[in-house]
Amino acid sequence: MVVKVYGTAYASPKRVLVCLIEKGIEFEAIPVDLIKGEHRSPEYLKLQPFGALPVIEDGDYTLYESRAIIRYYAEKYKSQGTDLLGKDIEERGLVEQWLEVEAHNYHPHIYNLTLHILFASALGFPADEKIIKESEEKLAKVLDVYEERLSKSKYLAGDFFSLADLSHLPFTQYLVGPMNREHMISSRKHVSRWWTEISNRPSWKKVLQL
């Protein structure tokens, strides 16, 4: 069964794509144009009532929220491709912890930076310099905690690559690329080593070429 993934031009759906590639699952990309408002169409809202990206369709099964989708595939195909959940329930607990840290500590700040630095003019509102400055400061503090953590383990949840690392890829790519904030990563020795490792995975390179 080929998994249909909606909205793959954007960052959150790329979280799903890199997971599917790591697990060796075939997918078909279905375009959704946010600028044209296609996420507000009645057809799309039947799939995702909040009008957000991504959604997957896998036969009769529909699922939304990128981090729910990656958990679903990592568990459903546990023994296929890269194991992204750890070898036991305690390791999985730490994967969940760092996946939540990504969602609640890392993402809000990097999302604000993305919105105000990259997308404000396309979306028709003025970039807010105060939000940019505050978000950069808050993200820097979070990265200081990451630096400490990554001085003790190879990846966030331990010495294994997991959903927690993978989940950081799409927005951090914006940060080091079009946002010109690579110094936030490269100035931190262990974060820099971690970023080099995860961003050089063949799965992520393949997503970037799509």
Added chain:
Amino acid sequence: MVVKVYGTAYASPKRVLVCLIEKGIEFEAIPVDLIKGEHRSPEYLKLQPFGALPVIEDGDYTLYESRAIIRYYAEKYKSQGTDLLGKDIEERGLVEQWLEVEAHNYHPHIYNLTLHILFASALGFPADEKIIKESEEKLAKVLDVYEERLSKSKYLAGDFFSLADLSHLPFTQYLVGPMNREHMISSRKHVSRWWTEISNRPSWKKVLQL
């Protein structure tokens, strides 16, 4: 092993407590006083480097982020107490989806309301009426989606009580109680039926009496 839960006077740790009670797991409540800044002490930051609540200690195992902790116990003790994850991997996918909806669509607005209506003066900043109004409007739209969903299934992830429902309890209790916004729930027939069911569970009543 008795699980130590830090910061049980506050809402996010209560998410963990109600889960432990549903699973029949013994716990010990460890106070952390946010007003006194105990979450910024060096001892606490060793347990939770972001200075947030809750943290659990279970023997040598330490875990933070409330939604990671409830996933850990729901899975570790799958066959003990209430099954909070669904009967198969597709049901668990939907539990994860609605748990993410709670975290990303529901929580930010109800958290803003909690902060500005209940805690602004205690924390020493002025309540922002604009944020209150906007958050209430956004939460109302989210509840409209819930109303539609709950007209088709008994609980959020399907016809079974799960982590997704449980996760809504602590902050929604603030909304219907001290925030005087009960009408946001009672004016929606299916949301109201759902809230009556989940808030009357013996586990939640026990948490409220702690």
